[in-house]
Amino acid sequence: VVICTSLVNMFAKCGNLKQAHKVFVQAPHPDIVLWGAMISGYVHQGQDYKALELFANMQDKGLVPDCFTYSCILKASGNVTALKEGMEIHNQIVTQRLEWDKVIGSTLVIMYMKCGTVEEACAVFDSLPDRDNVLWSSMIAGYVQHGRGVPALELFIRAQKDVARPDKVMYTSAIKACASIGDDPSHGRLLQEHIIRIGLDQDEAICNALLGMYSNLKSLKDAEKIFEGMQGRSVVSWNSMIATYAELEHAHLSFELFKKMQQEGLFID
């Protein structure tokens, strides 16, 4: 069954769900890990309803979910905004006393945020004693998605004091928060200065996020500065800059950059 689990995982992650399922149904002595691999596979491939269905089947067979299965299924519930199912699963988690698990905690927050229930997400967040980078950034990103940039930034400030070392993802979440705050670039500039100070200013994801931020803030000059200051520009950065020109009504510059991109021999997708 261990080998089969590994095979299910491999086939599913490669996108071959048929083959994964075939191994899954033939596996001897199916256990919770095997089911977890299959459920995870469906979620990975965006088949969230299939995953929920499988989760129900698993419980009908008398198998008790563990942290891994719960985190997968909460992700699936969030993806399809199945709030009712998500809350039922949450209750079940509490009865099993697994609600303090780190991964469970952040997937609960993500699920509630995706379902539009910010209050529920906050309640979970507040109840957790240990908050890591993932939890904080999930929370910040959730607020941003609901257009609440100011509270998102306030969270970021708290997060910086709470966490040992804020990581890249946390900074990109904070950048997005700044981007979502109207047309006021001051927060964004301060954050950028900080990012330069800690030496993260050549990280590609960070640069792309900053570029996008200045684009949102309609500050073309700043966006160009970021783009030009980048060492390794990927297709993403080019697309970002081209889109920025287009959005800020510089169709000509947008096209010029597109041509330049082709000259540099980059793949256009």
Add this chain to the structure above:
RNA sequence: AUGCGGAGGCCUGAUGA
């Protein structure tokens, strides 16, 4: 024993509200 089968947050983009 944070290792030896499965789990969590991040970068641009599509004709449109």
